[in-house]
Amino acid sequence: MKLLTRTVRNYLIYSTLLVLLFTPLFYYSIHQLFIHDMDKVLLAHKKDFYGSINNINSLDDLELFHLMNEEFVLEQVENLQIGDSIFTVDLYDNGAERWAPHRVYQSGVQILGKNFRLQIRESMLSNSELISAVMIIQLLMLTLLLVGLSIINHNLAKTIWGPFYSILDRLKKYRIDEDTELVLPASTTAEFRELSAAIKHLVDRSRAAYQDQKEFAENASHELGTPLAICRTKLELLAQTKELTEEQAGLVESLLEATERISRLNRNLVLLSKIENRQFFDSEKIDLSAVVTKATEAYKGQVEEKRIFIKSSVAPNAIVNANPALLELIIFNIISNAIRHTPEDGTVIIQGSKAFINVANTGPPLQSPEKIFQRFHRESRNVLGSGLGLSIVKKACEASGFSIEYRYHSDMHQFKIVFANSSAS
Amino acid sequence: MKVLIVEDEHEMSKSIMQYLRQESYVCEVASTIDSAEEKIMLHDYDCILLDITLPDGNGLTILEKLKKEGKLEGVIIISAKNSIDDKIKGLNLGADDYLPKPFHLAELGARVSAVIRRKRFDGNNTIKVHEITIDLLAKSVSVYGKSVELTRKEYDLLIFLVSNKNRVVTKNAIAEHLSGDEAEVFDNFDFLYSHMKNLKKKLSEASCTDYIKTIYGLGYKFEA
Numbered sequence: 001m002k003l004l005t006r007t008v009r010n011y012l013i014y015s016t017l018l019v020l021l022f023t024p025l026f027y028y029s030i031h032q033l034f035i036h037d038m039d040k041v042l043l044a045h046k047k048d049f050y051g052s053i054n055n056i057n058s059l060d061d062l063e064l065f066h067l068m069n070e071e072f073v074l075e076q077v078e079n080l081q082i083g084d085s086i087f088t089v090d091l092y093d094n095g096a097e098r099w100a101p102h103r104v105y106q107s108g109v110q111i112l113g114k115n116f117r118l119q120i121r122e123s124m125l126s127n128s129e130l131i132s133a134v135m136i137i138q139l140l141m142l143t144l145l146l147v148g149l150s151i152i153n154h155n156l157a158k159t160i161w162g163p164f165y166s167i168l169d170r171l172k173k174y175r176i177d178e179d180t181e182l183v184l185p186a187s188t189t190a191e192f193r194e195l196s197a198a199i200k201h202l203v204d205r206s207r208a209a210y211q212d213q214k215e216f217a218e219n220a221s222h223e224l225g226t227p228l229a230i231c232r233t234k235l236e237l238l239a240q241t242k243e244l245t246e247e248q249a250g251l252v253e254s255l256l257e258a259t260e261r262i263s264r265l266n267r268n269l270v271l272l273s274k275i276e277n278r279q280f281f282d283s284e285k286i287d288l289s290a291v292v293t294k295a296t297e298a299y300k301g302q303v304e305e306k307r308i309f310i311k312s313s314v315a316p317n318a319i320v321n322a323n324p325a326l327l328e329l330i331i332f333n334i335i336s337n338a339i340r341h342t343p344e345d346g347t348v349i350i351q352g353s354k355a356f357i358n359v360a361n362t363g364p365p366l367q368s369p370e371k372i373f374q375r376f377h378r379e380s381r382n383v384l385g386s387g388l389g390l391s392i393v394k395k396a397c398e399a400s401g402f403s404i405e406y407r408y409h410s411d412m413h414q415f416k417i418v419f420a421n422s423s424a425s
Numbered sequence: 426m427k428v429l430i431v432e433d434e435h436e437m438s439k440s441i442m443q444y445l446r447q448e449s450y451v452c453e454v455a456s457t458i459d460s461a462e463e464k465i466m467l468h469d470y471d472c473i474l475l476d477i478t479l480p481d482g483n484g485l486t487i488l489e490k491l492k493k494e495g496k497l498e499g500v501i502i503i504s505a506k507n508s509i510d511d512k513i514k515g516l517n518l519g520a521d522d523y524l525p526k527p528f529h530l531a532e533l534g535a536r537v538s539a540v541i542r543r544k545r546f547d548g549n550n551t552i553k554v555h556e557i558t559i560d561l562l563a564k565s566v567s568v569y570g571k572s573v574e575l576t577r578k579e580y581d582l583l584i585f586l587v588s589n590k591n592r593v594v595t596k597n598a599i600a601e602h603l604s605g606d607e608a609e610v611f612d613n614f615d616f617l618y619s620h621m622k623n624l625k626k627k628l629s630e631a632s633c634t635d636y637i638k639t640i641y642g643l644g645y646k647f648e649a
Contacts, residue, residue, distance in 0.1 A: 229527035230440065237444060239640070257597075303605075305615045
């Protein structure tokens with residue numbers, strides 16, 4: 001959950017509860033107030049009534065009184081055992097021409113020696129209308145208050161947390177392997193200033209460490225080059241010696257073999273650091289099919305030896321915008337990787353267009369496919385390789401703005417490289 | 426034939442000298458730009474091996490000087506930098522070839538003999554080893570005047586061996602030579618063995634002497 005929602009949510013829950021709880025309570029108390037008021041009115045009417053009946057001397061007077069005061073209802077009854085009571089009942093309202101709740105005072109009276117049940121009725125229609133009007137206004141006000149409060153809170157939180165989000169955004173976009181310093185936005189809030197400073201300190205230190213390590217790898221592999229070259233040439237000279245016995249030749253062979261592997265490894269490490277240093281940047285339009293053909297030609301010997309069937313189909317108009325050295329590196333490495341790991345009599349399928357290239361080869365599934373682009377990761381020690389081929393491909397793809405992904409599908413290892421920059425144009 | 430090696434790494438120049446001497450080249454070594462320029466003024470060389478990174482500057486300045494004086498010998502740039510810029514710059518300045526370090530001595534031997542052949546015979550040239558005649562222009566091989574059909578790889582293989590004749594050429598050097606610059610070399614020499622087998626078979630079918638000797642596990646030697 002986002003920080004902003006979390007704070008606003010609490011406000012919202014509190015306000016909603018308040019509205020839900022207080023609306024019925026409010027309604028109930030207003031209602032009670034009205035009834036109380038009405039009862040007072042009824043009791044006042046009762047007083048009036050008892051004042052008036054002293055002036056009634058005949059039945060005709062009673063009739064007249066009845067006509068003049070509609071709210072007083074007198075009904076003749078046998079015995080006078082009706083107690084005083086006040087209650088609410090639905091009655092037909094002649095004025096409003098509909099049924100409406102009435103408040104009624106009921107009592108028994110004796111007029112002219114006869115027993116009557118007296119009911120004093122007061123319509124509650126106007127009162128309930130008033131209550132609903134008050135309620136609607138109240139509800140509206142509360143709702144507006146709630147909405148307004150949450151909007152204000154939301155905006156306030158947004159402004160307060162603004163620097164935090166922009167720090168987060170810059171951090172996300174920052175790449176330690178790019179040669180740029182991290183610039184964090186200035187903030188007037190002390191906490192965010194501190195956060196910025198702490199992050200900057202951490203990032204700068206990691207960047208320095210990263211640079212050191214990169215430079216070390218670069219220098220180390222560069223410095224290794226010369227002694228390795230000397231070592232190899234000396235061994236080759238040793239191989240020229242006339243009186244070399246078979247045993248000695250075997251030793252020289254093993255040494256040459258090992259030297260060869262070290263220098264290949266070293267060459268690839270130098271290449272990797274070159275790519276990481278973005279030493280390849282000029283791009284031009286390159287015919288993909290020409291590069292693929294060149295690569296398959298280069299590995300023809302191995303392909304024939306392992307009786308691998310290569311099915312290559314590259315669209316004739318596949319023009320890719322890339323650095324020529326990097327693209328060759330990618331294509332050569334990805335194809336040689338496929339050939340290297342295809343068992344005998346296997347198949348390699350290459351499909352290319354201006355938007356992507358897909359290289360697939362048969363072979364058993366990997367044990368740990370997630371490590372496939374890692375340096376020095378090798379699935380088996382039986383297949384000799386520097387263990388750098390695919391990480392070189394990955395780096396070269398990154399440097400070219402291509403994306404690469406691996407998947408194992410229908411018994412084939414598949415590498416798909418998408419040339420993002422050419423598909424966009 | 427005289428070769429000048431401009432290289433500041435002493436052990437390296439010593440190895441190159443030792444290897445080329447077996448092909449009866451006369452080698453001289455210069456380890457700085459100054460001494461190299463001095464030697465170039467005094468002598469004519471058939472081939473100059475030029476390292477770019479020298480203690481007193483960039484080796485390309487020597488190339489510029491040679492060009493100015495019209496003394497362009499066959500120059501092969503040997504560079505540890507392996508940068509495409511250097512390669513293009515060097516070749517534009519008139520260098521004949523560019524060989525990135527580290528290289529196999531056999532590869533260097535082949536390049537040196539190719540450069541010298543081009544210089545000597547104005548491009549129109551053939552290599553003759555006893556009964557074998559290689560026409561470098563037509564890229565064809567004949568034994569006792571009768572043409573032998575070779576594949577491209579077999580032809581390259583033969584040239585490579587002949588250019589390093591009487592010296593052991595290691596399997597790795599051959600594999601790398603045949604794969605070309607870009608190819609990541611496989612640690613598998615099976616394809617090399619089959620090319621070699623086919624080449625030897627085709628030559629012997631043309632009743633050619635078996636000059637190609639297998640040297641234990643090390644590699645091959647063209648003995649003539």
